Amino acid sequence: MNGDIPILAILGHPNAGKSSVVATLTENDRIEIDQRAGTTTRSDEYPVIIDGQTIMAFIDTPGFQNPTDILEWFQAHHDRIDLAGAFVAAHRDDPLFSHDCALLEPISKGAGIILVVDGSKRIKEKDRTEMELLRLTGRPRMAVLNNLSTEHKHMSAWQDALSRTFNSVREFNAHRATYAERIKLLQALKVIDQRWEPQLDATIDSFERDWERRIDETVTTILSLLKEALAFKISRVMKVGELDSDAERDRVRERMLEAFQEKLRRLEIKAQDQIRSHFHHNVWNLPPESLLKKDLFSDEVEQSLGLNKQQLIIAGAAGGAATGGVIDLGVGGLSFGTGALIGALAGGALGAFGKAALAKVDIQKKLGIERFSMGPVTNPRFPFILLDRTLLYCARAMNWSHGRKASDEGAPHRVPDKPIKKKKGFTEGLSAEQHRVLVRFFSTARRGWESNQESRCREILTGILLDLSETEIDDRLDL
Ligand SMILES: Nc1nc2c(ncn2[C@@H]2O[C@H](COP(=O)(O)OP(=O)(O)OP(=O)(O)O)[C@@H](O)[C@H]2O)c(=O)[nH]1
Ligand SMILES: [Mg+2]
Structure with missing residues (x-):
C-alpha cells in the first residue's frame, strides 16, 4: 500500500494474461491486449476511480526480463531488509535491468504483488525462479491462476506450487470474471496483508455502492x-x-x-x-x-x-x-x-x-x-x-x-x-x-x-x- 490506497503490481510471464487481468479489474477496455507475447513494453499504473476519487491502482507490467539474474542477486544479498529497493539502487543505471527496476521500484515502495500465471501450461523452471524471487521480496502477494484454454490438468500442480510461496492463490479467469468474482478477488487481497483490511473494506464498499x-x-x-x-x-x-x-x-x-x-x-x-x-x-x-x-x-x-x-x-x-x-x-x-x-x-x-x-x-x-x-x-x-x-x-x-x-x-x-x-x-x-x-x-x-x-x-x-x-x-x- 502506497500512501492511502492499495497499489498492486501485476507480474508474470509474457502472454500470461496480465493486461487482461488489469483490464478486467479496472474495467478499462482500452488496455492493449494481444495474443502475441511482448505486448506490454513498460510498466503503467491504472487507477480505479469512483466519484472522482482514486480508490486503488494496478500496475500493468511486461513482467521480469531477467528473473534468474535477479534471483541470484537476491540470494547473494538476502541479509538486506528491502531486497527490491536494494536491487533498484544497485542497478538503476544499468540499461539491461531498466525494465526490472521499473517493476521492483513500486514493490520496494510498498505495492503488493499479483502474479498471473497461465494455468493451462506446465510449470517450468523459470516459473519456480519467479516464485522464489517474489517470495524473497517479502511483500504481500497473491497468485492468480488464469486459464487461457480449456486445458485443466496442470491446475492442481500450480495450486500446490503457488500455495507454498503465496499468501493467497485464486483462480480468476480474466475473460469470464463477473462483478461478483471481482469483489471476491478484492476480498481475498485482504488476507495477504492484514494492514490492508480497513482500506480494502472501504474500497469494496465503494465498489458495491x-x-x-x-x-x-x-x-x-x-x-x-x-x-x-x-x-x-x-x-x-x-x-x-x-x-x-x-x-x-x-x-x-x-x-x-x-x-x-x-x-x-x-x-x-x-x-x-x-x-x-x-x-x-x-x-x-x-x-x-x-x-x-x-x-x-x-x-x-x-x-x-x-x-x-x-x-x-x-x-x-x-x-x-x-x-x-x-x-x-x-x-x-x-x-x-x-x-x-x-x-x-x-x-x-x-x-x-x-x-x-x-x-x-x-x-x-x-x-x-x-x-x-x-x-x-x-x-x-x-x-x-x-x-x-x-x-x-x-x-x-x-x-x-x-x-x-x-x-x-x-x-x-x-x-x-x-x-x-x-x-x-x-x-x-x-x-x-x-x-x-x-x-x-x-x-x-x-x-x-x-x-x-x-x-x-x-x-x-x-x-x-x-x-x-x-x-x-x-x-x-x-x-
Ligand atoms: N481464453 C482466454 N484467453 C485469455 C484470458 N486472459 C487472457 N487471454 C488471452 O491471452 C492473450 C494474452 O493476454 P494479455 O493480457 O495481452 O497477456 P500479457 O501477460 O499482458 O502479455 P504481455 O503484455 O505480452 O506480457 C490474449 O490473446 C488474451 O485475449 C482468459 O482468461 N481466457
Ligand atoms: Mg500485457
Whole structure:
C-alpha cells in the first residue's frame, strides 16, 4: 500500500494474461491486449476511480526480463531488509535491468504483488525462479491462476506450487470474471496483508455502492426507453386530392410505418449507448449471430424474446383494459391484426409484428386534408420484447469482462432452422403478478401518463439486474 490506497503490481510471464487481468479489474477496455507475447513494453499504473476519487491502482507490467539474474542477486544479498529497493539502487543505471527496476521500484515502495500465471501450461523452471524471487521480496502477494484454454490438468500442480510461496492463490479467469468474482478477488487481497483490511473494506464498499448506483441508473434508462417508445406517435398530413387511390394511401402508411419503426430502433440504440456507458464499455464487439445484432422487428427477435401467448393472455396484455382497445394476438390465422385497427377509419396491413399490428393507424379527413396518424404502439408483445432485448443487453454490459475485447472464443454459429420454442429473454421467467404490473405500466406509458406502477416496475427490474450480477449467464452472453 502506497500512501492511502492499495497499489498492486501485476507480474508474470509474457502472454500470461496480465493486461487482461488489469483490464478486467479496472474495467478499462482500452488496455492493449494481444495474443502475441511482448505486448506490454513498460510498466503503467491504472487507477480505479469512483466519484472522482482514486480508490486503488494496478500496475500493468511486461513482467521480469531477467528473473534468474535477479534471483541470484537476491540470494547473494538476502541479509538486506528491502531486497527490491536494494536491487533498484544497485542497478538503476544499468540499461539491461531498466525494465526490472521499473517493476521492483513500486514493490520496494510498498505495492503488493499479483502474479498471473497461465494455468493451462506446465510449470517450468523459470516459473519456480519467479516464485522464489517474489517470495524473497517479502511483500504481500497473491497468485492468480488464469486459464487461457480449456486445458485443466496442470491446475492442481500450480495450486500446490503457488500455495507454498503465496499468501493467497485464486483462480480468476480474466475473460469470464463477473462483478461478483471481482469483489471476491478484492476480498481475498485482504488476507495477504492484514494492514490492508480497513482500506480494502472501504474500497469494496465503494465498489458495491457504485455497482448499485449503476443498476439504479440502468433501471432509469430502461423505464425511460419504455415510456418514450410506447408513447411515440407520428402523423402525416396530405391534401385531399394528393391521394387518389387506396394503393397510394397504402404507400403513405408503409412509409409511416418505416419511420415509426426507425424511431423505435433509434430509441433502443440510445438506451443501449447509455447502458454501455453505465458499465464503462468502449469496445463492444458482438458476434454476428447475436440476437442483439438482429433487427428489432425481425422474426427471430420476436420468437426468442417476450412472453408466450398464454402468459400475455393471463397478464391481460391482450385485453381491452390494458390497451384501450381489443388487441388481436394473431390467433385467428390472419396475416395482420384486425383488432389493432378497430377505430381506424381505414384498415389495412400495417407493420405485422407477431401477426398483430405494431401500432394503430387513423386517417381523418377534414377541411380538405387527410391526416394519417400512427401510434402509440398497441402490439401487446412489443413492450415485453423491447424490455427483454434491453435486459439481454444489460446482461452483457454487466458481465462481459473488459479484458475480453472481441468475441474471439468462437461462439457457436446458431442459425435457427425451425421455429424457436424456448424463449431466451428474462420476462418469461417472471411471475404472473409481475407480468400484470408490467402490463399496467405499459398501458399508462402508451397514454403518456405517469404510472403508479413505476416504483413496482423499478423493483422488478432492479431484482433482475441484481440477479444478473450474481449468476453465471454465459450462455446468454453470446446471443
Ligand atoms: N481464453 C482466454 N484467453 C485469455 C484470458 N486472459 C487472457 N487471454 C488471452 O491471452 C492473450 C494474452 O493476454 P494479455 O493480457 O495481452 O497477456 P500479457 O501477460 O499482458 O502479455 P504481455 O503484455 O505480452 O506480457 C490474449 O490473446 C488474451 O485475449 C482468459 O482468461 N481466457
Ligand atoms: Mg500485457
